[in-house]
Structure formats: structure tokens, C-alpha cells
Amino acid sequence: MSVALDTGTIIQRASGHLEDLTGHVFDVLEVSKPISAAAAVNLSKVVSKLSPLLGNLIEFNTVEFLNKQKDFGGVGKWRRQDPGFPDTVFDGVSPTPGFEIKAWFPLATEITARFKDSQAHFIHDNTYVCMLAWLPEHIIYGKPYILDVVVVSGRSVAEARDNHYHNPPFYVVREPEDTTARTINLQQTNTNGYRIQTADSARIAAANKLIASWGANGKAYSPDPAYQDKLKELMALLTYRLDTNYAKMDRIVHTGLEEFKARVMRTKVHGLTIAQWDRLFRSAEQARKALAKAVLLKSSAALIARFTARVADAEARLAQVLKDRLGITEADPTDLLE
Structure with a gap:
């Protein structure tokens, strides 16, 4: 007797399959062996540039891989979105389950992938983030393979990001303007971060007085339009600049992602x-x-x-x-x- 699958069950089962990709080798490309120690050092700096390419390969493979699983037969089908968010979605149930795929080369300086989508995008908690750490078979050369995988709720990442960054009046996270009237490809779902530039103590004191008038939880972030109007009023009092480093996943301070990073860095490869x-x-x-x-x-x-x-x-x-x-x-x- 078949069991009806809902959104949560599909995400749970698909997450388990994605975690099983650990150790998978991609044989469509291979990095040649460096000719010297100096060449190896240079290669360690640039091989991370393969992450976008590998990310696309993983997206293609993810759809094909998940559609081969018997769990989803007769219920629906996984499909890649390009462009679109998230990268992979399941057609067949509502709300639509999906995964945003992020590739990470752990010898890079940091996880440069960003996560800027608004909390409002995750009301049903039906989109998850799948981060895959990868390396060439021999650290810096050979065929790339998946070293480790973590799957976490997209909503939890968005909440962790906003809680980490938002600290008015010194740092303000803002929702995108309402773009629902635009065509799908022009609609905006990304938040942005703004860092204070005003140094005048009197103006900052006035801003803090305004924030205090919002109540005990006035500094707690919310994507609600009423709260966004308050932030708009605050930003009119001070000078801010757009933070170009905002929402890098290495800086979000999400418990699941931090544990994953630590686990990857502890992993032994070639001794x-x-x-x-x-x-x-x-x-x-x-x-x-x-x-x-x-x-x-x-x-x-x-x-x-x-x-x-x-x-x-x-x-x-x-x-x-x-x-x-x-x-x-x-x-x-x-x-x-x-």
C-alpha cells in the first residue's frame, strides 16, 4: 500500500538521498597534477574557481539522481530551475518542495556563496539549502568529488542571517520593494544590508529614541511591511551605505552550517x-x-x-x-x- 507523500516527507526523504551523495566522483572534468610545489600552491588558490561550474553540474545531477529514486515514483517529478529560486523543485505536491544547491571548496578563504532571499519566501518552510563540500581526489588535482553534505532549512538560514546582521541603528536589513506587479523574471525577493555611515552623536541619539518608541522588541527583525516602514523612517534620519559583503554564508552564523564547516575541516584526507x-x-x-x-x-x-x-x-x-x-x-x- 503506497503512502501519500506531503511536502515535509518529500523534503525529508530527498535530504537523506542528497546526504548519500558523499563520496560521489564527477568524472566529467579533471584537474591535472601540478609540476612543482610552487605550482601546487598556485593551483590551491585558483581551483576554487571551479565551484560555480561544479555547482551547475551538481544541480543537473541532483535532478537526475532524485528522479531515479523509487520514493517519488507516481507522485511527481524533480525539475531544475534555471534561472530561478530554488535551483531544484518537485512538481506534484503543494506547497512545492525545493532545494537551493551551494558548492563549497574548503581550501578557499571562506564560503563565498550568498543567501539573500527574504524570510517571507519561506513561510511554508518548503525550501531547503543543500551545501556540498568538494575537493579534487588528490586535494588540488584529480577528479572532483563530494567530501560532505549538509541539508538545512532555508527559513532557518534566513532567520539566522537577519538575527545576526540586523542591529539598528548601526546595521539595518531591508526587504525588497513590492515587485509583485512585475513579470516573474523581474520580481525581487532579495534582502539587503546597510551599514551606518553617520558619526554625529546627536543624530544617532535621535535614531535610538525613535527605535525605543517601537517597543521592547523594536530591534527584533521582521519582514512585516509595518516594521519595514519603521526602518524606512529610521534610514531617513541617518546616512547608510550598502554592505557588499552582506549575507555571505560563511558569516551568517547558522548553527547547522557552523557545525558542518567544523566537521569538514576536521575531515582527514591523504593523512x-x-x-x-x-x-x-x-x-x-x-x-x-x-x-x-x-x-x-x-x-x-x-x-x-x-x-x-x-x-x-x-x-x-x-x-x-x-x-x-x-x-x-x-x-x-x-x-x-x-
Whole structure:
């Protein structure tokens, strides 16, 4: 006897299938093995640029993968939205279940993907975020594979973002203007963050007095139009600038995402944790920057010699680890010309 599937059940089952993608290898592209330790360091900086491409591959694969699962047969079908939010939706039940796919290369400086959609978009809690951490098979070269997966509620991410950023009068999160009269491709669902630029204490005091008049929970964020009107009045009193770093997922401080990041960085690959690989690749560069600064400041010969030795030590350690664990050695220049 078949069991009727509702939105929550479909999301729950699909989330389990997505988490099972851990370890999946994408054989449609491959990063070549670097020819030296220096090339490996440079590659570690640029391989993250594959994340948008890999994200698209994951979106295609997600739809195909989920539609192969017997759980959803006879109920509906998964479909990719491009463009559109979220990336993947299930046609067959209402409210429509969906997943927004985010790819993360953990050797990058941070998770640069953003999440700006309004809380109002998640009233039914039917859209979830699927973040996939990926690496090449050999840390920086080889075929990309999924290292780990986390699935969290989109509503919880939006709420965590707004609670983290919104702090009037110093920082204000604003909803998009009402664009429902526009065609679908021109409708806006993204929030924005604004950072205060006013330094005048009298104007800030006046702003705080206005906020106090909103009541005990006046600083608590709400997408409600009445609260947005209050924020509009506040922003008329002070000068603000648009925050271009707003809503980066690495800065939202969402419990589930923070736990996922920590778990990924603790994961061992080729004998070292991701955090250790990250420090290894950055150590030589940091030593070189310290040496360059010492030279620029015309530091003593002894200090420059000490920094020079640190650079040599960091580069030697990096070269040894890359040789022992990834088989990367210095290539013969004459071989490269053949």
C-alpha cells in the first residue's frame, strides 16, 4: 500500500538521498597534477574557481539522481530551475518542495556563496539549502568529488542571517520593494544590508529614541511591511551605505552550517585534516609576506635573515609533504618542453 507523500516527507526523504551523495566522483572534468610545489600552491588558490561550474553540474545531477529514486515514483517529478529560486523543485505536491544547491571548496578563504532571499519566501518552510563540500581526489588535482553534505532549512538560514546582521541603528536589513506587479523574471525577493555611515552623536541619539518608541522588541527583525516602514523612517534620519559583503554564508552564523564547516575541516584526507592542508598551503605565503614587509621596513639584517630562514623552512616542509602524500615533485624543465 503506497503512502501519500506531503511536502515535509518529500523534503525529508530527498535530504537523506542528497546526504548519500558523499563520496560521489564527477568524472566529467579533471584537474591535472601540478609540476612543482610552487605550482601546487598556485593551483590551491585558483581551483576554487571551479565551484560555480561544479555547482551547475551538481544541480543537473541532483535532478537526475532524485528522479531515479523509487520514493517519488507516481507522485511527481524533480525539475531544475534555471534561472530561478530554488535551483531544484518537485512538481506534484503543494506547497512545492525545493532545494537551493551551494558548492563549497574548503581550501578557499571562506564560503563565498550568498543567501539573500527574504524570510517571507519561506513561510511554508518548503525550501531547503543543500551545501556540498568538494575537493579534487588528490586535494588540488584529480577528479572532483563530494567530501560532505549538509541539508538545512532555508527559513532557518534566513532567520539566522537577519538575527545576526540586523542591529539598528548601526546595521539595518531591508526587504525588497513590492515587485509583485512585475513579470516573474523581474520580481525581487532579495534582502539587503546597510551599514551606518553617520558619526554625529546627536543624530544617532535621535535614531535610538525613535527605535525605543517601537517597543521592547523594536530591534527584533521582521519582514512585516509595518516594521519595514519603521526602518524606512529610521534610514531617513541617518546616512547608510550598502554592505557588499552582506549575507555571505560563511558569516551568517547558522548553527547547522557552523557545525558542518567544523566537521569538514576536521575531515582527514591523504593523512591530514582539511584544516592542516589549509595551513600548509598558506604557511609559505605568509612567511614570504612577512619577509617582504621586513625588507620594505628596512629591518635589521638579522631579522631579515630570520624571516628568510622561515620562508625556506616553510617551502621545504610544503615540498616534502606534497611529495610524500600527493606524489608531487619538481619536474625537469627540459621535460616540460618536449
